[in-house]
Amino acid sequence: MTLNIPSFNLASIGPWITLSIFAIAILLADALSPKGNRTAAPLLALAGLAVAGFQTISLWGKNGLDFARMVYVDNFSLFFYMVFILGTALTVLISLQYLKDYGKNLAEYYALLLFATVGMMLMAAGAHLIMIFLGLEVMSIAVYVLAGLFREDARSNEAALKYLVLGAFASAFLLFGMAMLYGAAGGTLFLNDLPGRLTAGFKPLTLLAIALLVVGFGFKVASVPFHMWTPDVYEGAPTSVTAFMAVGVKTAAFAAFARVFFLAFPTLMPDWTMVLWVLAVATMTLGNVVAIAQTNIKRMLAYSSIAHAGYLLVALVAANQLGAVSLMYYLLAYTLMNLGAFGVVILVGRKKDSYLSIYDYAGLGAQHPALAAAMALFMFALAGIPPTAGFVGKFYIFSAAVKAGYIWLAIIGVMNSVVSVYYYLRITVLMYMKPAEADLGPINFAPAVTATLLLTAAGVVLIGVFPGFLYNLALNSVKIFPGL
Amino acid sequence: MQIIFFILAGVALVTGGLVVFQRHPLRSALWLIVNFFAVAGIYLLAHAEFIAAIQVIVYAGAIMVLFLFVIMLLNLREPEAEAKFMHLGQKVGGIILAVFTVLLLIYGVMQVVLPPGKAAPPGLGNTESIARLLFTDYLLPFEVTSVLLLVAIVGAVVLAKSKLK
Numbered sequence: 001m002t003l004n005i006p007s008f009n010l011a012s013i014g015p016w017i018t019l020s021i022f023a024i025a026i027l028l029a030d031a032l033s034p035k036g037n038r039t040a041a042p043l044l045a046l047a048g049l050a051v052a053g054f055q056t057i058s059l060w061g062k063n064g065l066d067f068a069r070m071v072y073v074d075n076f077s078l079f080f081y082m083v084f085i086l087g088t089a090l091t092v093l094i095s096l097q098y099l100k101d102y103g104k105n106l107a108e109y110y111a112l113l114l115f116a117t118v119g120m121m122l123m124a125a126g127a128h129l130i131m132i133f134l135g136l137e138v139m140s141i142a143v144y145v146l147a148g149l150f151r152e153d154a155r156s157n158e159a160a161l162k163y164l165v166l167g168a169f170a171s172a173f174l175l176f177g178m179a180m181l182y183g184a185a186g187g188t189l190f191l192n193d194l195p196g197r198l199t200a201g202f203k204p205l206t207l208l209a210i211a212l213l214v215v216g217f218g219f220k221v222a223s224v225p226f227h228m229w230t231p232d233v234y235e236g237a238p239t240s241v242t243a244f245m246a247v248g249v250k251t252a253a254f255a256a257f258a259r260v261f262f263l264a265f266p267t268l269m270p271d272w273t274m275v276l277w278v279l280a281v282a283t284m285t286l287g288n289v290v291a292i293a294q295t296n297i298k299r300m301l302a303y304s305s306i307a308h309a310g311y312l313l314v315a316l317v318a319a320n321q322l323g324a325v326s327l328m329y330y331l332l333a334y335t336l337m338n339l340g341a342f343g344v345v346i347l348v349g350r351k352k353d354s355y356l357s358i359y360d361y362a363g364l365g366a367q368h369p370a371l372a373a374a375m376a377l378f379m380f381a382l383a384g385i386p387p388t389a390g391f392v393g394k395f396y397i398f399s400a401a402v403k404a405g406y407i408w409l410a411i412i413g414v415m416n417s418v419v420s421v422y423y424y425l426r427i428t429v430l431m432y433m434k435p436a437e438a439d440l441g442p443i444n445f446a447p448a449v450t451a452t453l454l455l456t457a458a459g460v461v462l463i464g465v466f467p468g469f470l471y472n473l474a475l476n477s478v479k480i481f482p483g484l
Numbered sequence: 485m486q487i488i489f490f491i492l493a494g495v496a497l498v499t500g501g502l503v504v505f506q507r508h509p510l511r512s513a514l515w516l517i518v519n520f521f522a523v524a525g526i527y528l529l530a531h532a533e534f535i536a537a538i539q540v541i542v543y544a545g546a547i548m549v550l551f552l553f554v555i556m557l558l559n560l561r562e563p564e565a566e567a568k569f570m571h572l573g574q575k576v577g578g579i580i581l582a583v584f585t586v587l588l589l590i591y592g593v594m595q596v597v598l599p600p601g602k603a604a605p606p607g608l609g610n611t612e613s614i615a616r617l618l619f620t621d622y623l624l625p626f627e628v629t630s631v632l633l634l635v636a637i638v639g640a641v642v643l644a645k646s647k648l649k
Contacts, residue, residue, distance in 0.1 A: 067624040108642045115635045145639035209591030
């Protein structure tokens with residue numbers, strides 16, 4: 001009896017291996033080093049991310065499958081690898097001082113961040129639905145724990161528990177959908193095989209599977225009506241983790257969402273685009289309208305992240321090449337502008353998050369002009385005002401919708417953007433036109449956070465003014481979807 | 485065979501309901517054991533011997549012990565007070581949505597005309613063919629599962645260790 005192990009090339013999952021090894025190294029270094037010395041963990045995490053980034057770049061241009069057709073090595077997944085690596089690296093930078101203030105600068109935090117990144121990469125590159133599910137679980141379990149990192153804080157506990165219970169529920173929906181699909185496709189879950197196997201006779205079952213998948217993915221991207229957890233979890237989780245959730249988890253879920261739907265269900269496009277149309281409109285509208293009423297900056301950004309999930313769903317509904325390109329561009333832009341905004345929230349929050357009300361931003365423009373300018377830039381970007389990346393991203397998304405014939409969807413999207421300008425600009429108005437209620441006092445400009453703000457601010461402007469390079473990269477990546 | 489299936493399915497459904505409707509968590513846990521065994525029986529009927537064995541060993545065995553330990557450690561002797569904040573509208577809406585979802589699922593599953601299944605491989609059980617798949621075609625997911633378990637262990641330590649330095 002022999003086992004014929006299919007040939008594989010470890011290099012094609014190089015970034016996963018590197019990040020896993022570095023995560024384990026962080027844990028070991030912490031266990032072996034003397035107490036109280038924990039400068040190594042964030043440095044190791046950044047080093048691991050740098051190596052993984054280098055590996056990703058060296059894989060660029062490859063196009064194929066590996067590990068018995070379990071994993072895609074293509075530009076679509078590699079593009080998202082870069083976004084994850086960037087997002088995680090920036091999260092490490094904004095976490096350091098924040099966690100020190102809380103006395104929670106644990107090595108495990110950085111290890112879990114890296115593991116979550118591995119999970120995200122699995123989701124972006126999985127070629128079999130079981131890989132996507134495993135990736136989702138690796139990512140989610142790490143993030144559940146990170147959300148509950150402040151064990152002594154009741155809100156952090158609530159965030160972790162709520163996210164865990166509802167997240168497990170959503171995973172069950174996703175898994176149930178995959179089981180239905182397995183039945184409908186006659187026993188396969190390879191994304192490449194699915195379109196050929198989903199014959200018309202199984203359409204009801206396939207539609208049921210699609211509905212369940214939409215629930216599962218919809219939960220992770222925080223789309224209405226699966227968004228209920230978002231504000232509470234975003235508010236209760238440590239701010240650095242909130243930033244990570246808002247950018248990383250959403251990006252990974254959208255990567256898998258897009259890959260599965262574009263690749264596996266091209267023939268059923270009229271059916272699922274209709275459902276997503278409704279979800280997109282509901283998500284944009286609810287996110288933006290409720291965000292207006294928020295006075296806690298983290299809650300406001302939570303609803304803003306719901307609204308952005310709505311814009312990104314518009315890109316999925318468009319389901320053409322420009323739609324896929326705009327999805328990728330927008331997710332990168334969103335990573336930059338949202339991490340920047342959360343960086344400012346961390347700096348202004350100080351002393352264990354004691355300044356989280358939006359009214360604490362009054363007078364910031366006079367007392368800390370540079371910080372206020374950065375925040376204003378991120379708010380403009382989130383609102384989609386030129387020349388920032390947010391504008392270009394929205395421009396791509398809405399032109400994709402128009403090109404696909406969804407004129408009304410584009411109109412509703414633009415109207416929503418106008419609504420969103422109100423609450424984003426309110427922060428700017430508070431910072432520059434309202435006097436401070438009291439002296440804001442000194443802000444501890446930790447070098448790592450300052451560097452993050454500089455990087456993200458520069459990035460938001462740069463890719464906003466020169467989007468061509470990224471546009472071409474993304475266009476080059478979406479050629480893998482024959483149905484678009 | 486069909487009669488056995490319907491008996492097992494009935495037991496699974498009834499005990500599943502009992503798990504949810506018991507006031508005392510310990511009784512829920514005990515009914516869950518019965519439920520696990522009934523489901524294991526259904527797996528056996530479907531010639532999934534390996535899954536049936538795993539169901540008994542892992543779920544009815546290990547996970548149940550874990551449940552009972554948690555109930556014991558939390559000392560949940562008194563049933564929890566009934567939640568008071570549940571509005572009538574929530575209850576009615578929830579029930580309607582649940583019934584609707586179940587009907588939809590049933591409708592979808594009823595549409596299926598399954599092709600005749602393959603005969604079970606000769607010999608006792610399918611453990612060998614599962615092992616073969618796990619170490620060949622499904623090697624990568626199998627290895628990734630170990631990462632998943634490691635993440636869960638690290639997470640448990642972070643959340644539960646009494647003193648984090």
